[in-house]
Each structure stands twice: as structure tokens, then as C-alpha cells.
Amino acid sequence: MRIVTWNINGIKARLLVVREWLKQSKPDIVALQEIKSIDENFPGEAFEELGYNVQTHGQKGFNGVALLSRLPFDDVSRQLPGDASDTQARLIEGCFSHGSGSVRVCNIYLPNGNPVDSEKFSYKLHWMERLNRFVADRLRLEEPFVLLGDFNLIPSDLDCHDPERWWGDALFRSESLQRFRHLANLGMVDAVRATTDSPSYTFWDFQSGAWRKNNGIRIDHLMLSPQAADHLDSVTVHRELRGWDRPSDHVPVEGTFDFALPA
DNA sequence: ATGCCGGGTACGACCCGA
Numbered sequence: 001m002r003i004v005t006w007n008i009n010g011i012k013a014r015l016l017v018v019r020e021w022l023k024q025s026k027p028d029i030v031a032l033q034e035i036k037s038i039d040e041n042f043p044g045e046a047f048e049e050l051g052y053n054v055q056t057h058g059q060k061g062f063n064g065v066a067l068l069s070r071l072p073f074d075d076v077s078r079q080l081p082g083d084a085s086d087t088q089a090r091l092i093e094g095c096f097s098h099g100s101g102s103v104r105v106c107n108i109y110l111p112n113g114n115p116v117d118s119e120k121f122s123y124k125l126h127w128m129e130r131l132n133r134f135v136a137d138r139l140r141l142e143e144p145f146v147l148l149g150d151f152n153l154i155p156s157d158l159d160c161h162d163p164e165r166w167w168g169d170a171l172f173r174s175e176s177l178q179r180f181r182h183l184a185n186l187g188m189v190d191a192v193r194a195t196t197d198s199p200s201y202t203f204w205d206f207q208s209g210a211w212r213k214n215n216g217i218r219i220d221h222l223m224l225s226p227q228a229a230d231h232l233d234s235v236t237v238h239r240e241l242r243g244w245d246r247p248s249d250h251v252p253v254e255g256t257f258d259f260a261l262p263a
Numbered sequence: 264a265t266g267c268c269g270g271g272t273a274c275g276a277c278c279c280g281a
Contacts, residue, residue, distance in 0.1 A: 009280085010270050034280085036271060061271050062279065112281060115265065152281070169265090171281060205281070206268040219281080249269080249281085 001098060001257045003105060005148040005220050007033040007203075007250035011066075014248055015043060021241060022050050027254060028070045029096070031107035033150045035064035042066060059089035065107050065149070071096040080108075082130035090127070098259050101144065103228065108149035113170030121170050124152070128179035136186055138225070144259065145225035147188060150250065152219055153180050155190065158199055159218035171219060189229040191222040191255050192237070200237045203250045211242050222255045231257045 004027045008014040011032070022030070030052070035042060037058050044054040052068040057078040067076075075095040080086070093106040108131070113124030138145050154172040157163040166172040184190065192200050201216025210216065224232060238252040 013270060034270095112279090114281065166281090169281075203281075205266095206270095208264075208267060210268095217281080246269095 001029070001103070001259055002027040002254055003029045003031075003146055003148065003222070003257065004252045004254045005031045005033070005107070005150070005222060006252040007109070007150040007220060007248060009034050009248040009250065010036040011042060012037065013246065015046060017241075017244060017246060017248070019046060019050065021238075021252065022047070022052070022068075025238075029094075029105055030068040030252075031105065031148050032066040032068070033064075033107070033109040034062075035066050036062060037064055055092060055094060057089045057092040062088075063109055064089045065092045065109050067092055067094045067105065067107055069094060069096060071098065074102070080127065080130050081134055083126070086127075100260050103144040103146065103257075103259060104138065104141075106138070106145070106147045108147065108151070110149065110151045110153065112152045113176065116168075116170050116173065124170060125175055125179060128176070132179065132182050132186065135183060135188060139187055142227060143225070144228040144231065144257075146228050146255070147183075147223040148221065148253075148255075150219060151180065151221045153177070153221075154217050154219060155180065155193070155221075158197070159201070161199070161201070161213075161215045161217070166217065171217070183223055187226055188223040189226070189232075191224055191229070191232055191235045192218070192253070194224075194229065194232065195235045201239070202237055202253055204242055206249050220250055220253050222253060224255075228257065231259050231261065233258050
């Protein structure tokens with residue numbers, strides 16, 4: 001089973017590119033972030049035509065996440081628990097059966113948090129604390145659980161072309177990293193770092209020729225429960241898509257799992 | 264280079280992203 005995360009930076013602007021890649025690559029489950037669309041305007045039929053079931057958690061103008069799946073949804077939930085006043089659409093989770101069991105896939109668009117002297121940064125830190133409590137609950141289920149998406153977080157110097165330039169940014173500073181590392185301490189495995197020591201950037205800014213200079217960062221992640229990590233075969237960062245016409249600034253990151261085999 | 268691009272809303276600039 002192939003499970004993908006991809007921040008598409010606007011479904012309206014990216015529909016042709018996303019459809020073309022899905023036709024070529026045919027992944028099983030796709031987690032999209034920054035759809036920048038309300039549910040009613042999301043072009044679900046364009047993906048149903050390609051064989052996908054579609055669930056969205058949209059918002060006008062900004063944010064918004066969606067799940068596409070060849071497998072039917074057994075269950076869907078939206079919003080991160082822990083703050084009823086939070087109206088930003090940043091999480092959607094689906095459960096799927098695959099013959100020999102089930103997998104839970106949680107798609108997140110973690111807040112950026114800049115500038116760090118604003119309430120945006122405290123919102124990010126509180127969001128991460130809520131996420132950690134949510135993941136701790138999920139891990140008690142002791143089932144295959146894939147937490148994936150745009151984490152807006154650079155895990156280490158290795159994940160950054162120019163660490164000195166980024167250090168201190170909301171994506172790469174101690175308060176953010178401390179909360180991200182808590183996920184690993186709970187037992188969640190970074191799928192890319194479990195399988196490679198190469199930098200594996202997932203984002204290159206539109207500005208300043210960042211792609212041409214390979215001035216990238218790794219901020220889109222698949223984090224796996226032990227029961228999911230035991231079935232991980234490989235991870236692919238589809239960096240070639242950054243060179244397509246009208247690309248997103250992020251590229252798809254894909255995990256391949258063999259859920260047919262016993263752990 | 265805390266906005267150089269690119270996308271959103273809405274139709275003229277302004278907000279937002281990482």
C-alpha cells in the first residue's frame with residue numbers, strides 16, 4: 001500500500017498537476033494540505049473519476065486538508081481535539097480496512113508559526129501540544145497509525161540546505177523541536193530518517209531560485225506508530241515534481257507499506 | 264533578503280505562506 005503526503009498550495013491552481021501525477025503514479029491514499037477551498041468548491045468528482053473516494057476539511061481562502069483513497073473510508077474525523085475555539089481546518093483522519101487488518105491515516109497541516117514574536121507562534125506551540133496528546137491517545141490503540149502532512153518543522157541540520165539561515169525561525173528553533181521530538185519519544189518513527197541519511201528536501205521556496213540552487217528544507221513528514229513502522233518497505237520523495245510546470249512549492253512524499261505480512 | 268514568488272479574495276490592493 002502506497003500512502004502519500006503533498007502540500008499542493010491551492011487545489012484550484014494545482015488541479016491539472018495533481019490529476020496528472022495521480023494518473024501516472026496511482027498511489028492508494030493521498031493526504032493533501034493547503035487545498036485553500038471550502039468543501040463545496042473542492043473538485044471531488046475530478047478525483048472520483050480516477051477511482052478515489054474523497055473526504056475534505058476545507059476553509060475559505062487558507063489552510064484546508066483532504067484525503068483521497070482507493071479504499072473506502074470506514075470512518076472519518078475532522079479537527080484536532082483540545083480547543084473548541086480553534087476554527088482553522090488543519091486535520092482530517094480516515095480509517096481503512098485492507099484485508100489483513102486496518103490502518104488509520106491522520107493528515108495534518110501544522111501551523112507555520114512565524115513571526116515568532118506573535119500569537120502565531122504561541123498558536124503553533126499549543127497546536128503541537130494538542131497534537132502530542134492526541135497522538136498519545138492514538139498510540140494506546142496499538143494499531144497501524146500514519147500521521148503525515150506538512151509539519152512546518154525542520155528536524156535537524158541535515159534537513160536544511162542552510163541551517164544557519166533557518167535557525168531561530170519558527171520551523172527550526174528549540175521550542176518547536178522540543179515538541180516535535182516528543183512525538184518520537186512517544187514512539188512515532190520518522191519514515192524518511194528510518195530509511196535514509198540523504199537530506200531528502202520536500203520544499204523549495206518559489207523565490208530567489210531556491211529550486212535551481214537546491215536551497216530546500218525537509219518539512220513534510222510521515223510519522224509512524226510502531227505497528228505501522230513494522231510494515232514500512234520504502235520511502236520516496238518525488239522531487240522531480242518541483243520541476244514540472246506550475247508546481248507546488250512542496251513535493252509528494254510517499255511511504256510504501258506491506259500490510260499483508262505479519263509483523 | 265520576515266516577501267524577491269505564487270496563490271488566495273475579489274477586481275485593487277492586501278493577506279498569507281516558510
